[in-house]
Amino acid sequence: MTTAVLDAPPVTSAALTFDAPDAIWGVGSAPMASGLVHYPLSNRDVLADVDWAEGQLRALGVEAGSLIDLVHNYSECGQFWPYYLAGMRLGAQVMNGMATPWDVGRIEMYARRFPLRAVLGVSPQTVEGMAAFGLDAARVFAAVPVVGARGAAASALEALNLRPHRMTPLGPLILIAAPGEDAAAYDTAEWILETDAEGRILVTSGAKRAARYDRLDTGYRGQVADGVVKLEAGA
Amino acid sequence: MLDAAADPSDAMALNPSGNSVAYQRENVAKWSDKPFLDAVETASRAEIEALQENKLLEQLAWVAERSAIVREVWSAAGVDPLSITSLDDFKARAPFMDKDTLRDFRDRHDDPFGGVLCVDRAEIHNIGSSSGTTGDPTLFAERWNRPYEGPFTPREYWHLGLRPGDYVLELSTVLRGVAHRITRAAGAIPLMLNHDPNEVEQAVEWILKYRPTIFFMLSSPVIYGLERLEREKGIDMVDLFSSFKACIYGGEPIGPRMQRTMDRWGVKVFEFSSLGDSGTIWECQAKDGFHAWEDIAIVEVLEPGGDRHVADGEGGELVVTAIHNKTDPLIRYRSGDFVRYTKAPCACGREHVRLWLAGRLGDEVVVDGVSILPRDIWTAVEEVPETAAALFQIIRPQRELTELKLRVGYDGEPDLEDVARRVADQVEARIKIRPQVELIPNSELIKLGPPHKIPRVAKA
Numbered sequence: 001m002t003t004a005v006l007d008a009p010p011v012t013s014a015a016l017t018f019d020a021p022d023a024i025w026g027v028g029s030a031p032m033a034s035g036l037v038h039y040p041l042s043n044r045d046v047l048a049d050v051d052w053a054e055g056q057l058r059a060l061g062v063e064a065g066s067l068i069d070l071v072h073n074y075s076e077c078g079q080f081w082p083y084y085l086a087g088m089r090l091g092a093q094v095m096n097g098m099a100t101p102w103d104v105g106r107i108e109m110y111a112r113r114f115p116l117r118a119v120l121g122v123s124p125q126t127v128e129g130m131a132a133f134g135l136d137a138a139r140v141f142a143a144v145p146v147v148g149a150r151g152a153a154a155s156a157l158e159a160l161n162l163r164p165h166r167m168t169p170l171g172p173l174i175l176i177a178a179p180g181e182d183a184a185a186y187d188t189a190e191w192i193l194e195t196d197a198e199g200r201i202l203v204t205s206g207a208k209r210a211a212r213y214d215r216l217d218t219g220y221r222g223q224v225a226d227g228v229v230k231l232e233a234g235a
Numbered sequence: 236m237l238d239a240a241a242d243p244s245d246a247m248a249l250n251p252s253g254n255s256v257a258y259q260r261e262n263v264a265k266w267s268d269k270p271f272l273d274a275v276e277t278a279s280r281a282e283i284e285a286l287q288e289n290k291l292l293e294q295l296a297w298v299a300e301r302s303a304i305v306r307e308v309w310s311a312a313g314v315d316p317l318s319i320t321s322l323d324d325f326k327a328r329a330p331f332m333d334k335d336t337l338r339d340f341r342d343r344h345d346d347p348f349g350g351v352l353c354v355d356r357a358e359i360h361n362i363g364s365s366s367g368t369t370g371d372p373t374l375f376a377e378r379w380n381r382p383y384e385g386p387f388t389p390r391e392y393w394h395l396g397l398r399p400g401d402y403v404l405e406l407s408t409v410l411r412g413v414a415h416r417i418t419r420a421a422g423a424i425p426l427m428l429n430h431d432p433n434e435v436e437q438a439v440e441w442i443l444k445y446r447p448t449i450f451f452m453l454s455s456p457v458i459y460g461l462e463r464l465e466r467e468k469g470i471d472m473v474d475l476f477s478s479f480k481a482c483i484y485g486g487e488p489i490g491p492r493m494q495r496t497m498d499r500w501g502v503k504v505f506e507f508s509s510l511g512d513s514g515t516i517w518e519c520q521a522k523d524g525f526h527a528w529e530d531i532a533i534v535e536v537l538e539p540g541g542d543r544h545v546a547d548g549e550g551g552e553l554v555v556t557a558i559h560n561k562t563d564p565l566i567r568y569r570s571g572d573f574v575r576y577t578k579a580p581c582a583c584g585r586e587h588v589r590l591w592l593a594g595r596l597g598d599e600v601v602v603d604g605v606s607i608l609p610r611d612i613w614t615a616v617e618e619v620p621e622t623a624a625a626l627f628q629i630i631r632p633q634r635e636l637t638e639l640k641l642r643v644g645y646d647g648e649p650d651l652e653d654v655a656r657r658v659a660d661q662v663e664a665r666i667k668i669r670p671q672v673e674l675i676p677n678s679e680l681i682k683l684g685p686p687h688k689i690p691r692v693a694k695a
Contacts, residue, residue, distance in 0.1 A: 018263060018399070018422055019250050026415055026425040027402075027445070029437070036437060038426075046251040065357060074407040075434075077415060077427045084413075085253060088360050088379070095362040096409045102684060105367050106410075113347040114362075 006039035006211040019043060024210060028078020030171040033200070033219035039172065039211035041078055045190075048208075049082035050089065052187040056176055057086050060118055060146045060165070064091030067114045071097045071107060071121035079174050083120065092117070099150075101129030108140050120148035120176075121167060127156045138162060148176055168231060171203050171218045172211070175229055183230040193224045201229065247380045252419030253360075255380045262389055262420050271584075272393040275530045280578060280586050283529045288322045290558040291533060295319055297353060298566055304340050304350030305566055308332050325567075326535060326544065331554065333569040334373065348374050351563040359562070363411035365512070366685040373512060375411050376563045384560045386411055387507070388528070389421035391517045392449060394583070395505055396480030397423055402447035404479075406430045406438055406457060408685060414451060423449070430687050432460025439470060446478035453484040453504065454687040458493055459624035459677065463646075472500040481505050483517075486688035488592060488610060490625045492617035508592055510534070511555030511570030516590055521582035524589030531559040534588050535567075536576045539596065550575040550593055571596040598692050600631050602639045602668050609691040612641065615661035621649045622658055626680045630673075631692040639670040642693065644680035 021044035029038045041049075062068055068087050072080040076099075087094045095114075097107040104126055110116060119141065127149075130137045138160035141147045149157050149164040157164045163179035173191060175184035186193060191213075192204040199221040205213040222231040248256055265272050278286065298305040299316035309316055312330035319325050337349030344350065352359075360379040364372035377384055397403065399422030407414045408430050415425035426441050428434060435457060441447075465472055476482065482497075484506045489497070497504045505518040508525060513532045516525035527534045533556040536545050545551040553572040557564035573593035580586050594608035601607070609629060617625045626644035643658055645651070655672040663669040684690045 019256075019259065024424050025251050025419065026427055027441075028427055038441065043251040050251075067362075072409065073429045074405065074409055074413075074427055075429045077413060077425075081253075081413070081415075084361070085249065085251070088249065088253075091357070093356065093359050093362055095364075096413075098409050102682060103366075106364055106372050109364070109367065109372055110362075 006037055006213060021047075022210070026078065028172070029075050030078070031169065031219065032171050033217035036075075037171075037216070039078070039213070042210040045209050045211075046082060046085070048190050049187075050085045052190065053082040053086035054089055056174075057083065057090060057092070057118075060176075062087060062090055062092050062117055066090070066092040066117035067095065067110075068092050069095045069097055069107065069110045069116055069119040071099050071119060071123065071126060073099050076121075076169065079169055079172060080121065083174075097126075099123035099125055101125050101132060104129040104133055104135055108135050111140050111144055116144045118146035118148065119144050120146070120165075122147060122149040122153050122157070122164070124150065124152040124156070127153045168220070170201065170220060170229070171216065172205075172213065173203070175231075177231075182233065183228050185228050188227045193229055195222065195224055199223070199232065201231075249360075249379055253379050253413075253416045254383070254420050258382055259420065261382070263422070266399055266422065270394065272390040273388075276390060276394075276528075276585055276587070278530075278586070283587065284322060286530055287533055287558060290530070291322060291325060291556070292319065294556075294558045294561075294564060294566075295325075297561060298564060301353035302351060302564070302566070303344070303346070304332060304337065307340065307350065308336060322533070325533075325556075329556075329567045331542075331567050331569050332565065333571065334370075337373070338371070348376060348563060351565060352376055353564065354378065354562055361412055366408075366410055374563075375512075377412060378562050379416075381561075382559075383417070383420065384562055385417060387417060387515045387517070388531075389417060390528075391507070391515075392417070392421045392423070394519060395449065395483075397421055397449050399423065401449070402426055402445045403449045403451055404428070404438060404442060404445075404447040405451050406435075406453075407451065408687060410685065418451075430454065430457065432456040432463075432681065435460040435464055436468075439464065439475060442475055442478070448478065448480050450476075450479050450482035452486075452507075452687065453482050453502075454486045455490070455493065455625060456681050456687065456689075458496060459626070459646075462496065462624075476500050476502045479503060483507055486685075487691065488613075490613045490617050492614070492623055493625065509570075509572075511553050511565070511568050511572065513555045513557040513560065513565050513568065519581060519583040519585065523581060524577065524591050526581070526583075526585060526587050526589055529587045532557050534576070534590070536574060536590075537569075539573070547577050547579070548575065552596070553590065598629070598631075599634065600629055600636050600639070600692075601634055602636045605666065605668060607639065607666060607668070611666050612662060615665050616641075616643055616658060618661050619654060619657045621645045621647060621654045622674075624677055626677050626689055628680075628683075628689065628691060628693045630695065632694055639668050640673070641670045642673045642675060642680070644677035645674050646677050 024040050025046050147164040148167040154164045154166045166177040168175040177184040190206045201218045201220045202215040295316040341349040359376045361377045363375045401423045403418045403423045405425045418425040507517040510516045516527045535554040536551040539552045553570040553574045575591040616622050616627045628642040630640035658672045
């Protein structure tokens with residue numbers, strides 16, 4: 001696997017600049033066509049992504065008192081952490097599960113014990129894990145108004161007569177498409193998405209971000225227009 | 236309620252790290268050239284116990300009004316929490332609770348929190364949980380816009396050498412919460428990767444790039460992954476670990492063979508473990524026991540199943556009372572952990588109680604009258620090269636057994652019959668009981684549990 005580094009942050013006197021906008025909050029990773037890249041996020045980046053995530057969650061009906069379950073692995077904190085803070089900003093309570101087969105018990109438990117508004121990030125491994133551990137995914141998610149599922153997991157849940165939102169970790173971004181749709185908006189203030197002649201979706205970061213993505217191939221194909229990405233079928 | 240992008244003049248708002256602005260300021264103010272972060276770390280026994288008594292009485296007044304489980308348990312025992320007058324009085328009269336108490340309350344009242352929640356649900360920010368390897372997971376509610384109530388504090392990292400601006404390699408899980416909050420509270424920068432033995436190659440690359448100070452965390456599966464990488468890629472492990480001031484090992488005790496591997500690589504390993512679901516306990520630089528912070532919890536060690544306190548230096552069941560956590564505190568909680576303890580001063584300069592872990596009550600099997608814990612099996616399994624990762628389970632359909640059955644993970648493509656015989660030989664040589672051994676590939680065994688540990692007992 002090829003691995004790239006995007007602008008490794010210098011070790012600075014974080015003690016003095018801890019909450020400064022440009023101080024590095026952390027180093028995350030994103031799957032790209034070339035392999036996994038690791039990239040820094042500044043405090044400013046996090047807050048910009050929180051602003052975007054807040055709008056996304058609000059559109060999913062998340063509000064004060066909502067309960068949301070974010071399903072992701074630790075390496076995906078760069079993408080998912082803004083959704084924690086955005087949920088909290090809206091007054092929601094956030095719980096989490098991991099996108100692994102063995103953690104399906106916790107996802108099932110949260111869905112059984114709490115009136116969840118949304119479970120976001122259900123992965124193919126989640127669906128496979130539920131089958132392996134004897135859990136009926138249709139039953140687990142039946143009462144959850146919003147289920148965001150990735151790739152093959154969305155198709156698998158549709159086959160169970162659920163209507164999941166299709167979630168796609170597009171490198172450092174998360175796309176959320178409405179049920180039955182394959183087009184999703186992205187944050188044009190922070191990212192430039194474009195396609196090359198072969199239809200590959202390339203990502204470039206906004207000027208203020210700590211990481212400099214420069215037309216990196218996301219590994220997905222599709223169309224980009226007016227702040228909306230339409231992924232190629234089967235993506 | 237809160238605003239992650241809030242004006243920093245709002246001390247209750249969360250900063251981008253998910254910590255309150257006030258808490259972050261408080262931490263920054265503590266940074267100095269001293270080896271300890273918090274003054275209370277070096278408090279004398281008398282100071283610790285005076286502080287505990289004050290915090291305990293305050294906590295009892297809090298839970299008497301707000302904790303449904305405390306009201307039920309104490310009422311059944313005929314004890315009014317407000318009638319407790321001192322630490323000694325508490326230790327003499329307070330009733331106990333345990334995991335079954337919470338589960339029973341949860342099921343009878345349809346309360347996911349088992350009656351422990353002391354705040355309005357709307358005040359909660361995050362609901363984490365245990366991994367649920369022994370049943371429905373235990374929930375942990377956290378309020379993030381107040382002094383930290385999570386599983387550990389920046390003081391552990393500080394003592395082990397972390398300083399603001401350092402990198403922390405986090406091979407972590409998303410269970411109780413997210414580890415990067417505490418890393419940020421400590422002023423450091425998290426490098427966030429999965430705790431997965433199959434992804435350690437990425438960790439190697441990040442280590443060489445960023446040269447982090449702390450490794451959070453090592454576990455048997457991760458070391459197994461690193462050993463494989465060393466064999467297959469010839470990586471210089473001594474160089475790889477040279478930047479780390481501390482590598483935190485958790486999930487379960489480190490076995491002797493794995494310790495030898497750590498020594499060979501020059502890894503400065505510090506173990507940590509759970510403090511009865513009310514925090515964590517960590518080894519210090521002196522590496523002579525695990526410190527429990529007694530300004531956070533009252534620690535008692537009692538005879539198993541009884542209420543007699545065992546003497547300093549002796550072993551018993553760990554019983555914990557949270558006195559700092561106001562969100563979902565456990566009061567006189569029987570953890571099911573066997574520990575030995577001392578309140579003697581530690582060479583590190585602190586007098587907070589130290590614990591040594593012996594095992595969990597729920598992991599014990601009795602075969603023909605002989606008590607066996609996973610640690611009794613550990614060294615034997617490690618001694619066979621093909622099973623040296625010590626990934627194994629005791630099959631425990633019930634506590635009392637007539638035959639010991641083990642499920643043991645192996646590496647490579649060995650003669651399975653021969654490996655099973657040698658494992659059985661090693662176990663028999665140590666505990667005088669010959670087990671039945673079922674072998675399965677390590678890669679399959681790892682899938683059975685959370686990535687930092689496998690369940691050491693299985694019903695079947």
